[in-house]
Amino acid sequence: MIFDGLPARTTLTKGHGTENDFVIVPDPDGALSAQLTPTRVAELCDRRAGIGADGVLHVVRTANMAGYEEQAAEAEFFMDYRNADGSVAEMCGNGVRVFALFLTARGFVKGGAIGEPVQFSVGTRGGIKRVTLKATGEQTADVTVDMGVPVFPTERGSVTVDVKGTPEPAVDVDMGNPHAVVFVDSTADAGTLYDMPTVLPAGVYAEGVNVEFAADLAPRHLAMRVYERGVGETRSCGTGACAVMIAAARRDAADTGTEYTVDVLGGRLRFVERADGHLEMTGPAALVCTVLPPLDIIPAATPENR
Numbered sequence: 001m002i003f004d005g006l007p008a009r010t011t012l013t014k015g016h017g018t019e020n021d022f023v024i025v026p027d028p029d030g031a032l033s034a035q036l037t038p039t040r041v042a043e044l045c046d047r048r049a050g051i052g053a054d055g056v057l058h059v060v061r062t063a064n065m066a067g068y069e070e071q072a073a074e075a076e077f078f079m080d081y082r083n084a085d086g087s088v089a090e091m092c093g094n095g096v097r098v099f100a101l102f103l104t105a106r107g108f109v110k111g112g113a114i115g116e117p118v119q120f121s122v123g124t125r126g127g128i129k130r131v132t133l134k135a136t137g138e139q140t141a142d143v144t145v146d147m148g149v150p151v152f153p154t155e156r157g158s159v160t161v162d163v164k165g166t167p168e169p170a171v172d173v174d175m176g177n178p179h180a181v182v183f184v185d186s187t188a189d190a191g192t193l194y195d196m197p198t199v200l201p202a203g204v205y206a207e208g209v210n211v212e213f214a215a216d217l218a219p220r221h222l223a224m225r226v227y228e229r230g231v232g233e234t235r236s237c238g239t240g241a242c243a244v245m246i247a248a249a250r251r252d253a254a255d256t257g258t259e260y261t262v263d264v265l266g267g268r269l270r271f272v273e274r275a276d277g278h279l280e281m282t283g284p285a286a287l288v289c290t291v292l293p294p295l296d297i298i299p300a301a302t303p304e305n306r
């Protein structure tokens with residue numbers, strides 16, 4: 001049971017960014033760290049027996065996040081991100097927007113008036129991310145994130161991804177987490193994506209990889225489907241869309257400042273590479289509902305209250 005052993009007052013919130021969905025576990029003191037085992041995360045993310053999500057956003061004060069305390073000087077809160085299978089990931093681009101909205105909506109971070117932009121930093125295993133919330137409603141916001149400088153690792157040599165039975169060259173991009181981007185004529189070429197696409201040479205990504213299939217829709221406008229490490233096909237992946245954007249921008253020899261749009265199954269993300277090489281991603285964030293433990297909140301039915 002997902003609440004077993006958690007403090008009685010624990011509330012969990014469901015949120016999403018372009019339909020990449022998350023269970024948010026508020027735990028400023030880091031008291032739940034030991035209880036957030038891979039099994040518990042997988043139970044929370046189970047779409048039938050749990051709340052259902054692509055991942056968990058564990059909200060911890062950075063000073064209480066073992067190994068990352070040095071980020072506390074810049075970022076009061078740390079996004080401890082877990083994939084649906086319970087594995088740990090360095091970064092989540094959609095998650096960080098939802099995380100930022102949760103912090104402001106719940107008063108963990110002081111926001112301005114509704115509608116006023118709010119800016120602060122979030123700690124992650126992939127480094128500190130600066131977020132700006134705009135068009136903020138009570139449960140939604142448009143959030144711009146400085147996703148840092150994308151890296152094109154060279155140590156793996158050439159990597160391919162299987163597309164309809166043929167190994168096609170992929171672009172290796174590191175956004176804090178690993179991505180292999182393959183350009184296709186249509187995202188339908190990705191097939192069913194029921195299983196992890198074949199990436200060669202086998203085992204070249206020792207820690208696993210997220211695989212993006214990117215198709216041009218118009219100049220500087222692409223569509224993407226993704227198979228996420230630790231999850232499977234999802235409706236969106238923010239870091240994956242960053243990888244697609246920067247792979248396309250390099251292919252197009254685009255100047256910095258050129259705007260790109262990436263459509264995912266769950267919506268649209270917008271990008272610009274700044275002159276300093278940092279990639280800015282803008283997209284929506286939404287909080288859906290808050291889930292309470294079942295029995296201690298809802299009184300047992302009696303003839304009077306039935």
Ligand SMILES: N[C@@H](CCC[C@H](N)C(=O)O)C(=O)O
Nearest residue numbers: 089092093094177237238239
């Ligand atoms: N959906 C995320 C990425 C989550 C982590 C990824 N599955 C990994 O293991 O690297 C995003 O929006 O970036």
